Amino acid sequence: MHTCVRALLKVKKPANSNSRQAAVTWATWLEIISTMETQVSNGPSGTSLPNGPVISTNGATDDSKTNLIVNYLPQNMTQEEFKSLFGSIGEIESCKLVRDKITGQSLGYGFVNYVDPNDADKAINTLNGLKLQTKTIKVSYARPSSASIRDANLxxxxxPKTMSQKDMEQLFSQYGRIITSRILVDQVTGISRGVGFIRFDKRNEAEEAIKGLNGQKPLGAAEPITVKFANNPSQKTGQALLTQLYQTAARRFTGPLHHQTQRFRLDNLLNASYGVKRFSPITIDSMTSLAGVNLTGPTGAGWCIFVYNLSPEADESVLWQLFGPFGAVTNVKVIRDFTTNKCKGFGFVTMTNYDEAAMAIASLNGYRLGDRVLQVSFKTSKQHKA
DNA sequence: TAGAATT
Structure with missing residues (x-):
């Protein structure tokens, strides 16, 4: 774990000397890292709360001074590392690394709610602008959650290639409060690629900006700009989800795709579930170790698949979305505890066709869903040790 | 012509 934390914390002084970050000394960083490693090796800090949550006069919890949103986190940062980093500032009331509901992948942002507003302020001053791997994290107060601030990204x-981020903000600021803006640049030359993002505070501000600016030529520009709502990266299409699953599966089974034989195996993975039958029994057998296993299927309904290590929050929709891309799914079931109604950690999926079921198993067995690794296999006639 | 910003 220490190695993990060290790897994440390739701490560098931010390049931007205007950042408040620049005032923080190396001694402070080393203290932070030291604290983190102590906390990691000791496990989670205590849960006793000397101060209760701030309650406003109308009875609602006011966390506007304690709740932070953290953006631009490294993709591979775990909840544990996230908590360690922010726990080094002060006592945390709650924190959450936001993940894709289906794939479990980090969405690159999270929330930290401190017990003490002073610690929230300290976290902003200390950790905003911190470089973690290739990312520079942003730490700021979270706005109160509401529908009006969602889907406000354009x-x-x-x-024009000459337009700067500041120019773009100036153009859009007439329509509302801008939360973030970014112009994408060529990684080699640093020249603008002519595309960017603008996040407004409110969705209706973004709507007005589309009405006012889409198809318009900025002052002095030769071509009109296109302004539309940005795709939501957490709402992946089935195809994008599939690609991600296959890439994970292909990496596990073949490592980096350097060899022709491995490329061929990936082709098999990609083609099979789109109905292009270039099916290789050897590939499937090597991945699922079917030899000698006593299967229950096919029953009248199809091939029954056992899925183990689901989270307590898992529901049927997760199973549909995980297995659906591989072919015909006729039934899914999450096994729940009778009293709590939480998932007991496993479920079943029934698929009509053997090759599609085998492909789903080959791809999803060992698949990391959040911080859990799924075990997926054909259901056997023997009672599973669970 | 594509970023991981509302739990």
Whole structure:
């Protein structure tokens, strides 16, 4: 774990000397890292709360001074590392690394709610601008959650290459409060790629900006710009989800795709569930170790698949979305505790066709769903040790 | 013509 934390914390002084971050000394960083490693090796800190949550006069919890949103987190940062980093500042009331509901992958942001507003302020001053691997994290107060601030992100294309981020903000600021803006640049030359993002505070502000600016030429520009709502990266299409699952599966089974034989195996993975039958029994057998296993299927309904290590929050929709892309699914079931109604950690999926079921198993067995590794196999006639 | 910003 220490190695993990060290790996994440390739701490560098932010390049931007205007950042408040620049005032923090190396001694402070080393203290933070030291604290983190102590906490990690000691496990989670205590849960006693000397101060209760701040309660406003109308009875609602007011966390506007304690609750932070953290953006631009490294993709591979875990909840544990996230908590360690922010726990090094002060006592945390709650924190959450936000993950994709289906794939379990980090969405690159999270929330930290401190017990003490002073610690929230300290976290902003200390950790905003911290470089973790290739990312520079942003730490700021979370706005109160509401529907009006969702889906307020715009994708802008056709921008003049000479237009700066500041220019773009100036153009859009007439429609509302801008939360973030970004112009994408060529990684080698650093020249604008003519596309960017603008996130407004409110969705209706974003709508007005589309009405006012889509198809318009900025002052002095030769071409009109396109302004539309950005795709939501957490709402992946079935195809994108599949690609991600296959990439994970292919990496597990073949490692980096350097060899022709491995490329061929990936082709098999990709083609099979789109109905292009270039099915290789050897590939499947090597991945699922079916030899000698006593299967229950096919029953009248199809092939029954056992899925183990689901989270207590798992529901049927997760199973549909995990297995659906591989072919015909006729039934899914999450096994729940009778009293709590939480998932007991496993479920079943029935698929009509053997090859599609085998492909789903080959791809999803060992698949990491959040911080859990799924075990997926054909259901056997023997009672599973669970 | 594509970022991981509302639990």
């Amino acid at each position: 994708y802008v294309s056709g921008l």
